[in-house]
Amino acid sequence: SYELTQPPSVSVSPGQTARITCSGDALPKQYAYWYQQKPGQAPVLVIYKDSERPSGIPERFSGSSSGTTVTLTISGVQAEDEADYYCQSADSSGTSWVFGGGTKLTVL
Amino acid sequence: EVQLVESGGGLVKPGGSLRLSCAASGFTFSSYSMNWVRQAPGKGLEWVSSISSSSSYIYYADSVKGRFTISRDNAKNSLYLQMNSLRAEDTAVYYCARVPDAQLRSPAYGMDVWGQGTTVTVSS
Numbered sequence: 001s002y003e004l005t006q007p008p009s010v011s012v013s014p015g016q017t018a019r020i021t022c023s024g025d026a027l028p029k030q031y032a033y034w035y036q037q038k039p040g041q042a043p044v045l046v047i048y049k050d051s052e053r054p055s056g057i058p059e060r061f062s063g064s065s066s067g068t069t070v071t072l073t074i075s076g077v078q079a080e081d082e083a084d085y086y087c088q089s090a091d092s093s094g095t096s097w098v099f100g101g102g103t104k105l106t107v108l
Numbered sequence: 109e110v111q112l113v114e115s116g117g118g119l120v121k122p123g124g125s126l127r128l129s130c131a132a133s134g135f136t137f138s139s140y141s142m143n144w145v146r147q148a149p150g151k152g153l154e155w156v157s158s159i160s161s162s163s164s165y166i167y168y169a170d171s172v173k174g175r176f177t178i179s180r181d182n183a184k185n186s187l188y189l190q191m192n193s194l195r196a197e198d199t200a201v202y203y204c205a206r207v208p209d210a211q212l213r214s215p216a217y218g219m220d221v222w223g224q225g226t227t228v229t230v231s232s
Contacts, residue, residue, distance in 0.1 A: 033218030094214025
C-alpha cells in the first residue's frame, strides 16, 4: 500500500523557521495537503494543493514541492504553532487516500 | 456557519456493529464529496472511506473494505458509516470531513472542513 513518510519530530526556537518534509512516490502526480492538529482538537487544513494557503491561515505557513518530496515551512514560529502536522495525498490513481505518520512540532 | 457534527459512537463488543452519522449544515451538502477519517488513541490520522456527491464513486481503505459501508442522504444533509464485524483495532475517534470536489477526481483533493469527531470503542 502507498505510504507518505514524515519525520516524527521537529524542534525549533520561537522566531526560527521550521521545515517539515513529506515523501511519497506519487507526489509528482498528486497534490499534497497539510493539516495542523492540536491536542483534543480536530485537524485544520493549513496548506492545500502543495502550496496554497486557505483564508484565515497566517502567512508564515507556506508549502512547496520538489519531485517526490513536499515541504511545509513555518517562518517565524510562534508558541501557538506547537502541534502535530500531517501531510495527506493519494495514490497515483486517486482512489486511495493516505496520511503521513505525522510530525510533532515542538517550540522550545 | 459551515458545520459537521458526528454522532453514533459508543462502546461495542468485538464482532458487533455500529452506525455513525454526520450532520452537515451551512453549505450545499449535495455539491461536495465527503470522507471518514479515524484516529486511534495516541496514533496518527487514517483515511477510512470517501463518497462522491451523488454516491457514484465510493472508495475504502483496505483495513475496512468488506466490513464498513459509507453512504449519504443528500435530502437530509447527512453522511453515514455502517461498521460491521468490528475489531479492537477499529477503536478510534471518527471524523467526517468535507472534500471540495463533487466527483472525487484525480489529482485528489484534500479536506477543508472537519467535524469534532465521535468516539468508537470496541472492547469486550
